Amino acid sequence: MVQTTCQNRTTPVRRSARRRSYMNLQERLERMADEMETDDEDKDFSPPKEDVEDETPTSDDAVEETEQKGRKTRGSKNVATPRKRPRQVSSTLTPSKLYTPRKKVGNRTPSSRIPNTPTLGSGRRWKLSATPLPERLQERSTPRSEFEKARERLHVSVVPDALPCRETEFAEIYGHVESAINEGTGCCVYISGVPGTGKTATVHRVMRALSEAAEQEEISPFQFVEINGMKLTEPSQSYSLLLEALTGQKFSAAHAGDLLEKRFNTVSPDRQSVVVLMDELDLLVTKNQTVMYNFFNWPNLAHSRLIVVAVANTMDLPERMLTNRVSSRLGLTRINFQPYTHQQLIEIVQSRLERVRCFEKDAIVLCARKVGAISGDARRALDICRRGVEILEATLRNAEAAGKPLDQKMVTMAVIDRAVKEMFASPAVQSVQRASTHQRLFLVAIVRNVRRGGTAEVEYGQVADEHIRLCKLGNIQNPNPSDLIAVCAQLATCRLLLVEFSRAGDRRQRIRLNVNEEDVITAVRNGGEEWLRRLVEA
Ligand SMILES: Nc1ncnc2c1ncn2[C@@H]1O[C@H](COP(=O)(O)OP(=O)(O)O)[C@@H](O)[C@H]1O
Ligand SMILES: [Mg+2]
CATH class of the missing domain: 1.10.10.10 (Winged helix-like DNA-binding domain superfamily/Winged helix DNA-binding domain)
Known part of the structure:
Protein backbone atom coordinates (compact mmCIF):
# COMPACT_ATOMS: atom_id res chain seq x y z
CA MET A 1 0.00 0.00 0.00
CA VAL A 2 1.27 3.45 -0.82
CA GLN A 3 2.22 5.35 2.27
CA THR A 4 0.56 8.70 2.53
CA THR A 5 1.26 11.57 4.82
CA CYS A 6 -2.33 12.69 4.97
CA GLN A 7 -3.79 13.27 8.41
CA ASN A 8 -7.39 13.02 9.37
CA ARG A 9 -8.80 16.26 10.67
CA THR A 10 -11.48 15.99 13.29
CA THR A 11 -14.34 18.37 13.60
CA PRO A 12 -16.68 18.77 16.54
CA VAL A 13 -20.25 18.36 15.36
CA ARG A 14 -23.22 19.70 17.38
CA ARG A 15 -26.71 20.34 16.10
CA SER A 16 -27.90 23.18 18.31
CA ALA A 17 -24.56 24.86 17.83
CA ARG A 18 -24.93 24.36 14.13
CA ARG A 19 -28.30 26.04 14.15
CA ARG A 20 -26.90 28.90 16.21
CA SER A 21 -23.88 29.25 14.01
CA TYR A 22 -26.10 28.91 10.94
CA MET A 23 -28.25 31.80 12.18
CA ASN A 24 -25.21 33.82 13.10
CA LEU A 25 -23.80 33.11 9.73
CA GLN A 26 -26.96 34.27 8.09
CA GLU A 27 -26.95 37.47 10.10
CA ARG A 28 -23.33 37.98 9.25
CA LEU A 29 -24.01 37.27 5.62
CA GLU A 30 -26.76 39.84 5.61
CA ARG A 31 -24.44 42.34 7.26
CA MET A 32 -21.83 41.46 4.73
CA ALA A 33 -24.33 41.89 1.91
CA ASP A 34 -25.11 45.38 3.20
CA GLU A 35 -21.45 46.14 3.32
CA MET A 36 -21.06 44.82 -0.17
CA GLU A 37 -23.71 47.15 -1.44
CA THR A 38 -21.66 50.02 -0.19
CA ASP A 39 -18.43 48.38 -1.33
CA ASP A 40 -19.43 47.26 -4.79
CA GLU A 41 -15.93 46.22 -5.74
CA ASP A 42 -16.02 43.04 -3.69
CA LYS A 43 -19.47 41.78 -4.51
CA ASP A 44 -18.42 38.71 -6.48
CA PHE A 45 -16.29 37.09 -3.86
CA SER A 46 -17.60 34.59 -1.39
CA PRO A 47 -15.76 33.91 1.84
CA PRO A 48 -13.43 30.97 2.48
CA LYS A 49 -14.62 27.63 3.74
CA GLU A 50 -14.95 26.38 7.26
CA ASP A 51 -16.13 23.20 8.81
CA VAL A 52 -19.76 23.13 9.84
CA GLU A 53 -20.81 22.33 13.37
CA ASP A 54 -23.53 19.87 14.17
CA GLU A 55 -24.84 18.06 17.18
CA THR A 56 -25.78 14.46 16.82
CA PRO A 57 -27.74 12.21 19.14
CA THR A 58 -26.48 8.64 19.34
CA SER A 59 -28.28 5.35 19.23
CA ASP A 60 -27.86 1.85 17.93
CA ASP A 61 -31.36 1.14 16.67
CA ALA A 62 -32.32 -0.70 13.50
CA VAL A 63 -32.30 1.17 10.23
CA GLU A 64 -36.07 1.50 9.77
CA GLU A 65 -36.36 3.12 13.17
CA THR A 66 -33.43 5.40 12.50
CA GLU A 67 -34.83 6.45 9.15
CA GLN A 68 -38.11 7.37 10.80
CA LYS A 69 -36.39 9.28 13.56
CA GLY A 70 -34.12 10.92 11.09
CA ARG A 71 -37.08 12.04 9.02
CA LYS A 72 -38.92 13.32 12.05
CA THR A 73 -35.99 15.30 13.33
CA ARG A 74 -34.94 16.73 10.03
CA GLY A 75 -38.43 17.37 8.78
CA SER A 76 -39.56 19.38 11.79
CA LYS A 77 -38.96 23.07 11.98
CA ASN A 78 -37.75 22.90 15.57
CA VAL A 79 -34.42 21.44 16.38
CA ALA A 80 -34.68 18.24 18.38
CA THR A 81 -33.12 18.21 21.82
CA PRO A 82 -30.34 15.67 21.82
CA ARG A 83 -31.13 12.71 24.01
CA LYS A 84 -27.59 12.10 25.04
CA ARG A 85 -24.57 14.17 25.69
CA PRO A 86 -23.20 15.34 22.35
CA ARG A 87 -20.27 13.32 21.19
CA GLN A 88 -17.54 14.43 18.82
CA VAL A 89 -17.51 12.86 15.42
CA SER A 90 -14.42 12.68 13.35
CA SER A 91 -14.39 13.98 9.80
CA THR A 92 -16.41 16.76 8.30
CA LEU A 93 -19.88 16.21 7.04
CA THR A 94 -22.06 18.75 5.41
CA PRO A 95 -25.46 17.40 6.32
CA SER A 96 -28.15 19.46 4.76
CA LYS A 97 -31.55 20.51 5.98
CA LEU A 98 -34.46 18.95 4.22
CA TYR A 99 -37.13 20.94 2.47
CA THR A 100 -40.83 20.39 2.47
CA PRO A 101 -41.77 20.80 -1.16
CA ARG A 102 -44.89 22.85 -1.63
CA LYS A 103 -45.44 21.81 -5.19
CA LYS A 104 -44.51 18.79 -7.16
CA VAL A 105 -41.80 19.34 -9.69
CA GLY A 106 -42.04 17.51 -12.96
CA ASN A 107 -39.21 16.20 -15.07
CA ARG A 108 -37.42 18.65 -17.25
CA THR A 109 -34.70 18.65 -19.78
CA PRO A 110 -31.58 19.60 -17.88
CA SER A 111 -30.01 21.52 -20.70
CA SER A 112 -33.01 23.82 -20.95
CA ARG A 113 -32.42 25.43 -17.59
CA ILE A 114 -28.82 24.98 -16.58
CA PRO A 115 -27.80 28.27 -15.07
CA ASN A 116 -24.71 29.83 -16.45
CA THR A 117 -21.93 30.09 -13.93
CA PRO A 118 -22.52 33.63 -12.76
CA THR A 119 -20.00 35.88 -14.36
CA LEU A 120 -17.88 38.34 -12.51
CA GLY A 121 -19.47 41.70 -12.37
CA SER A 122 -22.94 40.20 -12.61
CA GLY A 123 -23.56 41.29 -9.06
CA ARG A 124 -24.90 37.87 -8.09
CA ARG A 125 -24.16 36.76 -4.56
CA TRP A 126 -24.54 33.32 -3.03
CA LYS A 127 -26.99 33.21 -0.22
CA LEU A 128 -26.94 30.47 2.35
CA SER A 129 -28.94 27.79 0.66
CA ALA A 130 -30.99 25.03 2.17
CA THR A 131 -28.07 22.64 1.72
CA PRO A 132 -25.44 24.90 3.24
CA LEU A 133 -21.90 24.38 2.10
CA PRO A 134 -19.14 25.12 4.56
CA GLU A 135 -18.20 28.74 4.67
CA ARG A 136 -16.22 31.09 6.84
CA LEU A 137 -16.69 34.76 7.05
CA GLN A 138 -13.64 36.90 6.93
CA GLU A 139 -13.90 40.12 8.86
CA ARG A 140 -12.95 42.96 6.66
CA SER A 141 -10.80 45.74 7.92
CA THR A 142 -11.57 49.03 6.25
CA PRO A 143 -10.22 51.11 4.68
CA ARG A 144 -7.96 48.81 2.73
CA SER A 145 -5.15 49.52 0.36
CA GLU A 146 -5.11 48.16 -3.17
CA PHE A 147 -2.35 45.78 -2.08
CA GLU A 148 -4.42 44.48 0.79
CA LYS A 149 -7.41 43.91 -1.50
CA ALA A 150 -5.23 42.14 -4.03
CA ARG A 151 -3.74 39.85 -1.39
CA GLU A 152 -7.18 38.99 -0.08
CA ARG A 153 -8.61 38.27 -3.51
CA LEU A 154 -5.67 36.19 -4.62
CA HIS A 155 -5.88 33.91 -1.62
CA VAL A 156 -6.65 30.36 -2.75
CA SER A 157 -9.17 29.82 0.01
CA VAL A 158 -11.31 32.65 -1.36
CA VAL A 159 -13.33 31.07 -4.13
CA PRO A 160 -15.05 33.55 -6.43
CA ASP A 161 -18.72 33.05 -7.29
CA ALA A 162 -17.83 32.59 -10.90
CA LEU A 163 -15.14 30.12 -11.87
CA PRO A 164 -13.74 31.34 -15.17
CA CYS A 165 -12.75 28.65 -17.68
CA ARG A 166 -14.89 25.99 -16.00
CA GLU A 167 -18.27 26.92 -17.48
CA THR A 168 -18.50 23.74 -19.59
CA GLU A 169 -17.61 21.43 -16.72
CA PHE A 170 -20.05 23.29 -14.45
CA ALA A 171 -22.91 22.88 -16.94
CA GLU A 172 -22.12 19.23 -17.53
CA ILE A 173 -22.05 18.30 -13.84
CA TYR A 174 -25.12 20.44 -13.13
CA GLY A 175 -27.05 18.78 -15.95
CA HIS A 176 -26.34 15.23 -14.81
CA VAL A 177 -27.08 15.83 -11.16
CA GLU A 178 -30.17 17.93 -11.81
CA SER A 179 -31.79 15.42 -14.13
CA ALA A 180 -31.10 12.57 -11.70
CA ILE A 181 -32.70 14.60 -8.88
CA ASN A 182 -35.76 15.43 -10.93
CA GLU A 183 -36.20 11.97 -12.35
CA GLY A 184 -35.68 10.37 -8.93
CA THR A 185 -32.93 8.14 -10.27
CA GLY A 186 -29.39 7.46 -9.16
CA CYS A 187 -26.26 8.34 -11.10
CA CYS A 188 -22.54 8.44 -10.71
CA VAL A 189 -20.35 11.21 -12.08
CA TYR A 190 -16.62 10.53 -12.03
CA ILE A 191 -14.48 13.66 -12.15
CA SER A 192 -10.73 13.47 -12.64
CA GLY A 193 -7.92 15.96 -13.08
CA VAL A 194 -4.60 16.91 -11.53
CA PRO A 195 -4.66 18.97 -8.31
CA GLY A 196 -5.48 22.65 -8.59
CA THR A 197 -7.67 22.35 -11.68
CA GLY A 198 -10.80 23.51 -9.85
CA LYS A 199 -12.59 20.16 -9.41
CA THR A 200 -13.71 20.66 -5.81
CA ALA A 201 -14.50 24.33 -6.36
CA THR A 202 -16.64 23.54 -9.41
CA VAL A 203 -18.61 20.80 -7.64
CA HIS A 204 -19.23 23.14 -4.69
CA ARG A 205 -20.53 25.78 -7.11
CA VAL A 206 -22.83 23.23 -8.74
CA MET A 207 -24.20 22.17 -5.36
CA ARG A 208 -24.75 25.77 -4.39
CA ALA A 209 -26.63 26.48 -7.61
CA LEU A 210 -28.72 23.31 -7.19
CA SER A 211 -29.57 24.10 -3.60
CA GLU A 212 -30.66 27.57 -4.67
CA ALA A 213 -32.83 25.99 -7.35
CA ALA A 214 -34.33 23.66 -4.71
CA GLU A 215 -34.96 26.62 -2.43
CA GLN A 216 -36.84 28.32 -5.25
CA GLU A 217 -38.72 25.03 -5.78
CA GLU A 218 -37.42 24.83 -9.30
CA ILE A 219 -36.11 21.32 -8.67
CA SER A 220 -37.06 18.59 -6.23
CA PRO A 221 -35.52 18.84 -2.77
CA PHE A 222 -32.43 16.80 -2.10
CA GLN A 223 -29.83 16.23 0.55
CA PHE A 224 -26.13 16.91 0.10
CA VAL A 225 -23.40 15.05 1.94
CA GLU A 226 -19.68 15.62 1.51
CA ILE A 227 -17.13 12.95 2.34
CA ASN A 228 -13.42 13.65 1.91
CA GLY A 229 -10.97 10.77 1.64
CA MET A 230 -8.29 12.97 3.17
CA LYS A 231 -10.27 13.25 6.40
CA LEU A 232 -11.01 9.58 6.93
CA THR A 233 -8.92 7.20 8.97
CA GLU A 234 -10.42 4.21 7.17
CA PRO A 235 -12.23 4.07 3.81
CA SER A 236 -15.14 2.20 5.40
CA GLN A 237 -15.66 5.15 7.76
CA SER A 238 -17.45 6.73 4.80
CA TYR A 239 -20.38 4.32 5.41
CA SER A 240 -20.79 5.58 8.96
CA LEU A 241 -20.58 9.20 7.82
CA LEU A 242 -23.15 8.76 5.06
CA LEU A 243 -25.60 6.91 7.28
CA GLU A 244 -25.14 9.44 10.04
CA ALA A 245 -25.92 12.27 7.62
CA LEU A 246 -29.02 10.44 6.41
CA THR A 247 -30.42 9.30 9.73
CA GLY A 248 -28.67 11.34 12.40
CA GLN A 249 -27.54 8.10 14.01
CA LYS A 250 -24.08 6.65 14.48
CA PHE A 251 -23.10 3.13 13.59
CA SER A 252 -19.91 1.17 13.28
CA ALA A 253 -18.55 1.10 9.73
CA ALA A 254 -19.48 -2.55 9.12
CA HIS A 255 -23.00 -2.13 10.50
CA ALA A 256 -23.48 1.12 8.56
CA GLY A 257 -22.39 -0.63 5.35
CA ASP A 258 -25.03 -3.34 5.85
CA LEU A 259 -27.73 -0.83 6.70
CA LEU A 260 -26.93 1.29 3.65
CA GLU A 261 -27.02 -1.79 1.44
CA LYS A 262 -30.44 -2.63 2.88
CA ARG A 263 -31.66 0.95 2.57
CA PHE A 264 -30.67 1.32 -1.07
CA ASN A 265 -32.28 -2.03 -1.95
CA THR A 266 -35.57 -1.11 -0.27
CA VAL A 267 -38.43 0.65 -2.04
CA SER A 268 -39.32 3.91 -0.28
CA PRO A 269 -41.56 6.30 -2.22
CA ASP A 270 -40.90 9.22 0.16
CA ARG A 271 -37.17 9.01 -0.16
CA GLN A 272 -35.37 12.16 -1.22
CA SER A 273 -32.45 12.17 -3.58
CA VAL A 274 -29.09 12.25 -1.86
CA VAL A 275 -26.05 13.76 -3.55
CA VAL A 276 -22.77 12.50 -2.12
CA LEU A 277 -19.54 14.24 -3.01
CA MET A 278 -16.71 11.74 -2.56
CA ASP A 279 -13.69 14.03 -2.71
CA GLU A 280 -10.06 12.84 -2.79
CA LEU A 281 -11.32 9.42 -3.83
CA ASP A 282 -7.74 8.28 -4.55
CA LEU A 283 -7.07 8.10 -0.83
CA LEU A 284 -10.11 5.96 -0.19
CA VAL A 285 -9.56 3.35 -2.78
CA THR A 286 -5.90 2.58 -2.34
CA LYS A 287 -6.86 1.08 0.98
CA ASN A 288 -10.05 -0.79 0.23
CA GLN A 289 -11.77 -1.52 -3.08
CA THR A 290 -15.15 -2.55 -1.66
CA VAL A 291 -15.90 0.99 -0.56
CA MET A 292 -15.42 2.38 -4.05
CA TYR A 293 -17.35 -0.51 -5.58
CA ASN A 294 -20.31 0.09 -3.30
CA PHE A 295 -20.40 3.83 -3.85
CA PHE A 296 -20.36 3.25 -7.62
CA ASN A 297 -22.83 0.39 -7.45
CA TRP A 298 -25.53 1.76 -5.12
CA PRO A 299 -26.55 4.55 -7.55
CA ASN A 300 -27.43 1.78 -10.05
CA LEU A 301 -29.97 0.20 -7.71
CA ALA A 302 -33.49 1.04 -8.82
CA HIS A 303 -34.65 2.67 -5.58
CA SER A 304 -31.50 4.20 -4.17
CA ARG A 305 -31.94 7.76 -5.47
CA LEU A 306 -28.27 8.07 -4.72
CA ILE A 307 -26.17 10.44 -6.80
CA VAL A 308 -22.44 10.04 -6.31
CA VAL A 309 -20.07 12.72 -7.53
CA ALA A 310 -16.63 11.15 -7.19
CA VAL A 311 -13.58 13.39 -7.50
CA ALA A 312 -10.12 11.91 -8.04
CA ASN A 313 -6.75 12.98 -9.33
CA THR A 314 -6.39 10.07 -11.69
CA MET A 315 -8.37 9.20 -14.76
CA ASP A 316 -8.22 5.40 -14.67
CA LEU A 317 -8.79 4.83 -10.98
CA PRO A 318 -11.99 2.78 -11.44
CA GLU A 319 -10.28 0.52 -13.99
CA ARG A 320 -7.26 -0.03 -11.80
CA MET A 321 -9.26 -0.75 -8.71
CA LEU A 322 -12.27 -2.58 -10.05
CA THR A 323 -11.07 -4.29 -13.25
CA ASN A 324 -12.29 -3.07 -16.61
CA ARG A 325 -15.27 -5.38 -16.75
CA VAL A 326 -16.80 -4.17 -13.49
CA SER A 327 -16.03 -0.50 -14.04
CA SER A 328 -17.60 -0.46 -17.51
CA ARG A 329 -20.72 -2.18 -16.15
CA LEU A 330 -21.08 0.59 -13.58
CA GLY A 331 -21.66 3.10 -16.40
CA LEU A 332 -19.84 6.05 -14.88
CA THR A 333 -20.21 9.45 -16.48
CA ARG A 334 -16.69 10.83 -16.74
CA ILE A 335 -15.55 14.41 -16.81
CA ASN A 336 -11.88 15.24 -17.02
CA PHE A 337 -10.53 18.61 -15.88
CA GLN A 338 -7.55 19.51 -18.04
CA PRO A 339 -4.69 21.51 -16.48
CA TYR A 340 -5.17 25.23 -17.09
CA THR A 341 -3.33 26.72 -20.06
CA HIS A 342 -1.43 29.96 -19.59
CA GLN A 343 -4.25 31.93 -21.25
CA GLN A 344 -6.73 30.44 -18.79
CA LEU A 345 -4.46 31.24 -15.87
CA ILE A 346 -4.27 34.85 -17.06
CA GLU A 347 -8.07 34.97 -17.15
CA ILE A 348 -8.36 33.43 -13.67
CA VAL A 349 -5.88 35.86 -12.10
CA GLN A 350 -7.28 38.87 -13.96
CA SER A 351 -10.84 38.08 -13.00
CA ARG A 352 -9.81 38.04 -9.34
CA LEU A 353 -8.03 41.34 -9.72
CA GLU A 354 -10.89 43.08 -11.47
CA ARG A 355 -11.16 46.64 -10.18
CA VAL A 356 -7.95 46.27 -8.18
CA ARG A 357 -5.21 48.20 -9.90
CA CYS A 358 -1.85 47.01 -8.73
CA PHE A 359 -0.62 44.54 -11.33
CA GLU A 360 1.04 45.27 -14.65
CA LYS A 361 -0.42 43.07 -17.35
CA ASP A 362 3.01 41.66 -18.25
CA ALA A 363 3.54 40.57 -14.66
CA ILE A 364 0.40 38.42 -14.75
CA VAL A 365 1.37 37.02 -18.15
CA LEU A 366 4.82 36.06 -16.86
CA CYS A 367 3.36 34.25 -13.87
CA ALA A 368 0.76 32.44 -16.02
CA ARG A 369 3.41 31.35 -18.51
CA LYS A 370 5.67 29.96 -15.81
CA VAL A 371 2.88 27.97 -14.15
CA GLY A 372 1.19 26.99 -17.43
CA ALA A 373 4.45 25.50 -18.69
CA ILE A 374 4.87 23.36 -15.60
CA SER A 375 1.61 22.23 -14.03
CA GLY A 376 -1.38 24.39 -14.94
CA ASP A 377 -2.25 24.51 -11.23
CA ALA A 378 -4.36 27.61 -10.47
CA ARG A 379 -3.26 27.60 -6.83
CA ARG A 380 0.36 28.01 -7.83
CA ALA A 381 -0.43 30.99 -10.08
CA LEU A 382 -2.47 32.66 -7.34
CA ASP A 383 0.24 32.04 -4.75
CA ILE A 384 2.95 33.55 -6.95
CA CYS A 385 0.91 36.70 -7.61
CA ARG A 386 0.08 37.01 -3.94
CA ARG A 387 3.71 36.63 -3.01
CA GLY A 388 4.51 39.30 -5.62
CA VAL A 389 2.28 41.74 -3.73
CA GLU A 390 3.98 40.87 -0.44
CA ILE A 391 7.44 41.37 -1.93
CA LEU A 392 6.48 44.79 -3.30
CA GLU A 393 4.92 45.83 0.02
CA ALA A 394 8.07 44.79 1.89
CA THR A 395 10.27 46.70 -0.58
CA LEU A 396 8.18 49.86 -0.14
CA ARG A 397 8.25 49.52 3.65
CA ASN A 398 12.02 49.05 3.71
CA ALA A 399 12.56 52.03 1.41
CA GLU A 400 10.39 54.20 3.60
CA ALA A 401 12.20 53.07 6.74
CA ALA A 402 15.48 53.94 5.07
CA GLY A 403 14.17 57.45 4.42
CA LYS A 404 14.02 56.96 0.64
CA PRO A 405 10.35 56.29 -0.09
CA LEU A 406 9.54 54.75 -3.47
CA ASP A 407 6.56 55.61 -5.62
CA GLN A 408 5.88 52.17 -7.08
CA LYS A 409 2.21 51.22 -7.16
CA MET A 410 2.28 48.23 -9.47
CA VAL A 411 3.61 44.69 -9.25
CA THR A 412 5.99 44.41 -12.20
CA MET A 413 7.56 41.53 -14.12
CA ALA A 414 10.71 41.93 -12.03
CA VAL A 415 8.73 41.47 -8.81
CA ILE A 416 6.96 38.39 -10.18
CA ASP A 417 10.28 37.02 -11.34
CA ARG A 418 11.54 37.26 -7.75
CA ALA A 419 8.37 35.62 -6.44
CA VAL A 420 8.72 32.77 -8.96
CA LYS A 421 12.35 32.18 -8.01
CA GLU A 422 11.50 32.21 -4.34
CA MET A 423 8.58 29.89 -4.82
CA PHE A 424 10.52 27.45 -6.90
CA ALA A 425 13.43 27.46 -4.47
CA SER A 426 11.19 25.67 -2.01
CA PRO A 427 12.69 23.06 0.35
CA ALA A 428 11.33 20.36 -1.95
CA VAL A 429 13.13 21.85 -4.96
N1 LIG B 1 -11.43 28.47 -12.60
C1 LIG B 1 -11.01 29.00 -11.45
N2 LIG B 1 -11.25 30.29 -11.16
C2 LIG B 1 -10.83 30.86 -10.01
N3 LIG B 1 -10.15 30.19 -9.07
C3 LIG B 1 -9.88 28.89 -9.29
C4 LIG B 1 -10.29 28.23 -10.48
N4 LIG B 1 -9.87 26.94 -10.42
C5 LIG B 1 -9.23 26.80 -9.26
N5 LIG B 1 -9.24 27.97 -8.57
C6 LIG B 1 -8.61 28.22 -7.28
O1 LIG B 1 -7.77 27.12 -6.98
C7 LIG B 1 -8.14 26.56 -5.73
C8 LIG B 1 -8.00 25.07 -5.83
O2 LIG B 1 -9.07 24.55 -6.57
P1 LIG B 1 -9.71 23.14 -6.21
O3 LIG B 1 -11.09 23.14 -6.72
O4 LIG B 1 -9.50 22.85 -4.78
O5 LIG B 1 -8.78 22.19 -7.09
P2 LIG B 1 -8.81 20.62 -7.17
O6 LIG B 1 -9.99 20.13 -6.39
O7 LIG B 1 -8.88 20.32 -8.62
O8 LIG B 1 -7.49 20.19 -6.58
C9 LIG B 1 -9.56 27.02 -5.48
O9 LIG B 1 -9.80 27.15 -4.11
C10 LIG B 1 -9.61 28.35 -6.16
O10 LIG B 1 -9.13 29.33 -5.28
MG1 LIG C 1 -10.01 19.03 -4.64
Missing part, protein backbone atom coordinates in the same frame (compact mmCIF):
# COMPACT_ATOMS: atom_id res chain seq x y z
CA GLN A 430 16.30 22.15 -2.95
CA SER A 431 16.22 18.53 -1.84
CA VAL A 432 15.71 17.37 -5.41
CA GLN A 433 18.63 19.56 -6.45
CA ARG A 434 20.80 17.97 -3.79
CA ALA A 435 19.93 14.42 -4.90
CA SER A 436 22.42 12.32 -6.91
CA THR A 437 22.20 12.13 -10.71
CA HIS A 438 20.56 8.68 -10.62
CA GLN A 439 18.11 9.79 -7.97
CA ARG A 440 17.13 12.80 -10.05
CA LEU A 441 16.96 10.65 -13.16
CA PHE A 442 14.66 8.24 -11.30
CA LEU A 443 12.38 11.15 -10.38
CA VAL A 444 12.39 12.34 -13.99
CA ALA A 445 11.49 8.79 -15.09
CA ILE A 446 8.50 8.93 -12.72
CA VAL A 447 7.42 12.33 -14.06
CA ARG A 448 7.56 11.02 -17.63
CA ASN A 449 5.50 7.95 -16.67
CA VAL A 450 2.97 10.09 -14.83
CA ARG A 451 2.60 12.39 -17.83
CA ARG A 452 2.24 9.48 -20.21
CA GLY A 453 -0.24 7.51 -18.12
CA GLY A 454 -2.13 10.42 -16.58
CA THR A 455 -2.00 8.67 -13.20
CA ALA A 456 -0.18 9.89 -10.10
CA GLU A 457 0.74 6.37 -9.08
CA VAL A 458 3.10 4.35 -11.26
CA GLU A 459 4.66 0.92 -11.08
CA TYR A 460 8.29 0.43 -10.18
CA GLY A 461 8.90 -1.77 -13.24
CA GLN A 462 7.79 0.94 -15.67
CA VAL A 463 9.94 3.53 -13.94
CA ALA A 464 12.96 1.22 -13.91
CA ASP A 465 12.57 0.60 -17.67
CA GLU A 466 12.27 4.33 -18.30
CA HIS A 467 15.31 4.98 -16.12
CA ILE A 468 17.44 2.58 -18.21
CA ARG A 469 16.17 4.20 -21.42
CA LEU A 470 17.07 7.65 -20.10
CA CYS A 471 20.56 6.44 -19.13
CA LYS A 472 21.07 5.43 -22.76
CA LEU A 473 19.83 8.82 -23.98
CA GLY A 474 22.16 10.61 -21.58
CA ASN A 475 24.98 8.24 -22.40
CA ILE A 476 25.57 7.35 -18.76
CA GLN A 477 26.21 3.99 -17.13
CA ASN A 478 23.08 1.93 -16.23
CA PRO A 479 22.73 1.10 -12.55
CA ASN A 480 22.34 -2.63 -11.87
CA PRO A 481 18.90 -3.78 -10.61
CA SER A 482 19.85 -3.81 -6.92
CA ASP A 483 21.40 -0.33 -7.19
CA LEU A 484 18.21 0.94 -8.75
CA ILE A 485 16.13 -0.56 -5.92
CA ALA A 486 18.46 1.26 -3.52
CA VAL A 487 17.96 4.56 -5.42
CA CYS A 488 14.21 4.18 -5.01
CA ALA A 489 14.54 3.32 -1.32
CA GLN A 490 16.80 6.34 -0.66
CA LEU A 491 14.28 8.65 -2.31
CA ALA A 492 11.55 7.16 -0.13
CA THR A 493 13.69 7.58 2.99
CA CYS A 494 14.09 11.29 2.36
CA ARG A 495 10.33 11.50 1.65
CA LEU A 496 10.66 12.55 -1.97
CA LEU A 497 8.73 9.40 -2.89
CA LEU A 498 5.90 7.41 -1.36
CA VAL A 499 6.33 3.71 -1.99
CA GLU A 500 4.44 0.53 -1.31
CA PHE A 501 6.84 -0.94 1.25
CA SER A 502 5.25 -4.38 1.27
CA ARG A 503 6.40 -4.97 -2.31
CA ALA A 504 9.88 -3.42 -2.31
CA GLY A 505 11.81 -4.47 -5.41
CA ASP A 506 8.71 -5.98 -7.03
CA ARG A 507 8.07 -4.63 -10.54
CA ARG A 508 4.43 -4.05 -9.60
CA GLN A 509 5.32 -2.04 -6.50
CA ARG A 510 3.37 1.22 -6.64
CA ILE A 511 5.22 4.48 -6.21
CA ARG A 512 4.28 8.12 -6.38
CA LEU A 513 5.98 11.47 -5.99
CA ASN A 514 5.72 13.06 -2.57
CA VAL A 515 6.69 16.45 -4.02
CA ASN A 516 5.01 18.42 -6.77
CA GLU A 517 5.84 17.37 -10.29
CA GLU A 518 6.79 20.98 -10.91
CA ASP A 519 9.29 20.91 -8.04
CA VAL A 520 11.12 18.07 -9.78
CA ILE A 521 11.01 19.89 -13.11
CA THR A 522 12.22 23.15 -11.59
CA ALA A 523 15.06 21.44 -9.74
CA VAL A 524 16.18 19.70 -12.92
CA ARG A 525 15.89 22.92 -14.91
CA ASN A 526 17.93 24.77 -12.32
CA GLY A 527 20.51 21.96 -12.27
CA GLY A 528 23.57 21.98 -14.49
CA GLU A 529 22.90 18.89 -16.62
CA GLU A 530 21.67 20.05 -19.98
CA TRP A 531 20.64 16.55 -21.19
CA LEU A 532 18.49 16.02 -18.08
CA ARG A 533 16.88 19.39 -18.57
CA ARG A 534 15.98 18.51 -22.16
CA LEU A 535 14.28 15.33 -20.90
CA VAL A 536 11.81 17.20 -18.69
CA GLU A 537 11.17 19.85 -21.30
CA ALA A 538 10.49 17.24 -24.00
